Amino acid sequence: MTLRHGKAERSIQELYRDDPERADAVAFGRRGALKGTALAAMGGMLGAAIPFAGRMPEGTLPALFARPAAAQGAAPAVLRMEGKAPLILQQERPLVGETPEHLLDEPVTSYANFFIRNNGGIPDPVADPRTWKLRIDGEVNTPLELTMGDLESRFPVVTRQLQMECGGNGRAFFAPQTRGNQWGNGAIGNAEWTGVRLRDVLQAAGAKETARYTGHFGADPHLSGAADRAAISRGMRMAKAMDEDTLIVFRMNGQPIPHIHGAPLRLLVPGWPGSLSQKWLTRVTLLSQPHTGAGMGGTSYRMPVRPIVPGSNNNGADFADMESMPVRSILSSHAHGTRLPAGTRSLDLRGAAWAGDLTVRAVHASVDFGATWTEMQVAAPANRHAWQRWTGRVALPSDGYYEIWYRATDSEGRMQPHAPANWNPQGYGANPISRAAILVG
Template sequence: MSRKTERSVQELYRDDPERADAVAFGRRGALKGAALAAMGGAVGAAIPFGANMPAGTLPALFSRPAAAQGSAPAVLQMEGKGPLILQGERPLNAETPETLLDEPVTSARNMFIRNNGGVPEVPADPKAWKLTIDGEVNTPIEITLGELEQRFPVVTRQLQLECGGNGRAFFSPQTRGNQWGNGAISNGEWTGVRLRDVLQAAGLKPSAVATGHYGADPHLSGEPGRPSIARGMRISKAMEEDTLLAFRLNGAAIPLVNGAPLRLVTPGWPGSLSQKWLTRIWVRDKPHDGPGMGGTSYRVPVKPIVPGSSNNGADFVDLESMPVRSILSSHAHGARLAAGTRSLDLRGAAWAGDLTVRAVHASVDFGATWTEMQVAAPANAHAWQRWTGRVELPSDGYYEVWYRATDSNGRMQPHLPANWNPQGYGGNGISRAAILVG
């Protein structure tokens, strides 16, 4: 006897949005009448702006991934860390709910965790930790952390650090990798020395075009000497003033799980370039080819490919400056507010890789109208920007706060993640947070 395979409502909306509307809520086109009542019953409240809800759109209350909702099957239990969303235990990966990012400078407690291998042993003497700079340099350097701090100018900067797969969960069809919502982002206050100062001391040869980074994190296979990840960047990014060899976070030692005692911080570009437990920087005469480079690893298509198709990445390019994105930190997705609430005071953060944020807008009527928020200047280059603003609500009911940012080049977050790729990099679609009033 054959058995018919049933699809979830999320799968139905992904595969055939128009049919999904008809099956789930009995609507085709504008939401009204019995269809409006059906959807209101599903979300548990009247939908004041229901007529504006785009056809083929599942309410955010049901469609946002668990990680984006601030609730998930498992929560990280770790001393010194807040209730982060556990994305995986081997390797350890954990996401920060957007409401825990409601602080101008991200605390160590609330900083997300992204690992590719194991966590190395705590060094007995952090000052004795050694870093090697070799390859296309005139004078290879082997230097301790203590010597780094004494020999080179020490600087402190607020810097955004974001996983290249942030927002991966919003791609459809689903891609490989940890299903991050919007919370694989931080804006810590990092203290260290500029990588360019150390590279200049080593003396770059004219042949130096790229770096390759190595850390002490053991490979999950247990194979000695096998790197878990070894990514690299163009030498021009390595020479920027905000690319740091960091040894303190928010004035204290970096937590071990976040890369102590020494890590790279390469702000604005994928966090995989911010090598943790840093032991070596290999200056190369060609683009680096270590684990995490080439193919589809941290790379995106030059020309769009069919979503869900396989591809070897031959025509892809490295993901460098991260795309514009915003978070809402004042209200959790799924929040229930008191009856009679007629306005929302919103706040959050926005950033745009190497660029700055020009504007942030929010909507509570499914994108029919948008209210411009106030956007603060960044504390320094490569720091995120905080935003605030108020939106009005006409009555009790079910609302969605849609929020989007626009970068300094005029590029706005798209309605849906664009440029689908097999590993889900750079997905920065407009986010939607469900709010119920009354």
């Protein structure tokens, strides 16, 4: 669809980007309804009529064109790795791959479909994982050096389904664009992890009363090759370190952790930014003050306490560390851009939702641009900090172009917003209502 503007013709996407007010006026008219030749042209561009065009909010560009490429399951490059499904290649150095939402259709995320996030290089595998050593030091009475074999033999071994999500999941939805990998919703996985509780190990080391924070270290080398620089070294409040679900893990889905996911030993800090779940874990130190490692302070994994002007520069002095991740949902039953047979009059939907340290109270879906919503059925989590699967059915009155809008509400009543809120330079916490385009007939 092109719109004449002076002597040049521009696509509706370009006009919305450059002059959204004029785009609204041309496409929607003064009364805010998509109409006339604009409606016909947009339907032609979509390849179908738009049954609920009259309910499309003013200024809404169809999701078929507006949704970030990473969220569409179609990207300029695809990561192909042995044993892995085709992931969206976000970055080659360090290696970062996102899982398209429709591949997250498993209650327990398989290795094949688990996203990849690295901050540095990938260390060489070890010959005997059981000899891998972990040091516990800092504000402790008895510093410990434990092999992986020691961890398995000395402490209770537990298995839990746990969500792990990149702190920048949803970053691509921010406008203006922020720094970092332009994730859609696919920087999430809910695997079954086996290991020991971090708190049991810290108690064995005799954590002092002065221990208020942790610092984490791994074997992944800095991309520069400098031996004195860490790729990432984050830390958290002791309250989260002592949570029963914060684990030192050595198995994923019943098997040794794959090397790309941090073998032989990693932290798993569910519900908080995945950067805390240090891969190739070598050391945990306890501190009286917040950790100052790579990835701490400034704007790194930190959010504005008060809103800032989108697109502005900020040193993060008034920001706060990002902790429990915001409520989010995914649709896994239908890929964005799915075409269904003519005559399809209902859709059976399913997906997942989660809310950091909280649980999900409700999930709703809409096929008429949010004018009405249908409540879905939300299953209880397998255990605390596991995601929750949801299912439900929506009706379609005719063939045409539809958008499935889906949103979750957490246990404290916070709902996914219509647009990403609290813009920040590194793009954390964007969790807007998502839209998937569907064509019938």
